[in-house]
Amino acid sequence: MSMKVTTRQVDGVTILDLSGRITLGEGSVQLRDAIRDLLAKGSKQILLNLADVNYIDSSGIGELVSAYTTVRNQGGELKLLNLTKKVHDLLQITKLYTVFDVKDDEASAIASFNRA
Amino acid sequence: MGQSEEEHLTGQQASRITYTLESSLDSVNKVEETAEQMAKKAGIDEDEIFKITMAVREAAVNAVLHGNSYDPEKRITASFENTGESLVIRIADQGKGLDPETLPDPLAPENLLRGSGRGIFLIRSFMDEVHFKQLHPGTELTLIKHLGTAQTGS
Numbered sequence: 057m058s059m060k061v062t063t064r065q066v067d068g069v070t071i072l073d074l075s076g077r078i079t080l081g082e083g084s085v086q087l088r089d090a091i092r093d094l095l096a097k098g099s100k101q102i103l104l105n106l107a108d109v110n111y112i113d114s115s116g117i118g119e120l121v122s123a124y125t126t127v128r129n130q131g132g133e134l135k136l137l138n139l140t141k142k143v144h145d146l147l148q149i150t151k152l153y154t155v156f157d158v159k160d161d162e163a164s165a166i167a168s169f170n171r172a
Numbered sequence: 173m174g175q176s177e178e179e180h181l182t183g184q185q186a187s188r189i190t191y192t193l194e195s196s197l198d199s200v201n202k203v204e205e206t207a208e209q210m211a212k213k214a215g216i217d218e219d220e221i222f223k224i225t226m227a228v229r230e231a232a233v234n235a236v237l238h239g240n241s242y243d244p245e246k247r248i249t250a251s252f253e254n255t256g257e258s259l260v261i262r263i264a265d266q267g268k269g270l271d272p273e274t275l276p277d278p279l280a281p282e283n284l285l286r287g288s289g290r291g292i293f294l295i296r297s298f299m300d301e302v303h304f305k306q307l308h309p310g311t312e313l314t315l316i317k318h319l320g321t322a323q324t325g326s
Contacts, residue, residue, distance in 0.1 A: 121284075150278065150294075
């Protein structure tokens with residue numbers, strides 16, 4: 057039931073491949089911990105691959121927003137990749153789709169990050 | 173993990189099941205699963221099942237987390253009824269009470285980046301009717317989905 061997180065590095069961008077559910081008590085805490093660990097290590101260019109996230113609740117949406125603001129406040133960038141239709145629709149109705157930088161191609165997503 | 177009662181009303185297709193559950197995430201998951209089964213059984217299409225399931229999950233999370241604050245002494249009650257015309261789900265807690273009028277609008281620009289506060293909004297977005305009732309103590313949410321608009325093949 058819980059979420060699985062795999063981390064990859066591509067051209068200075070950290071990609072988190074998430075699969076499963078981002079919900080209260082399941083994926084939310086894992087996502088928060090993963091972002092905190094990355095920032096502690098100085099990884100501030102983060103791409104969340106949500107292709108295999110089949111379910112997200114309001115807690116999970118809140119966690120995505122918190123991740124986004126936390127990374128941004130530390131001078132980094134957090135973008136979303138490969139939204140499923142359900143997650144896409146949820147971000148639309150919560151008006152967050154335009155807040156996040158949402159990508160659907162990994163290579164161009166990686167190329168879009170600022171590298172100072 | 174709780175008590176349940178099931179009543180089948182005679183002479184109709186209507187049936188109701190009621191659970192009294194601890195204030196835990198296990199209870200949230202049970203309520204969510206029950207809603208999903210009920211919606212499937214009613215022949216509702218997949219998109220609508222997702223919406224109903226999510227709305228019911230959000231209501232259960234509210235009851236356990238914001239209502240009862242995970243208090244082991246407090247229970248949530250969840251009842252599921254298919255009236256033949258609608259699915260009616262009631263989720264009640266024993267907490268301090270919730271005034272929906274005082275909730276900030278999660279779509280307001282100043283609230284968009286908040287890490288919480290979207291649960292009731294999603295419930296209202298996904299159900300046909302949502303009613304709040306103060307129980308003193310506690311809150312009962314009634315979530316209604318009209319079957320005519322949500323069923324497949326009809």
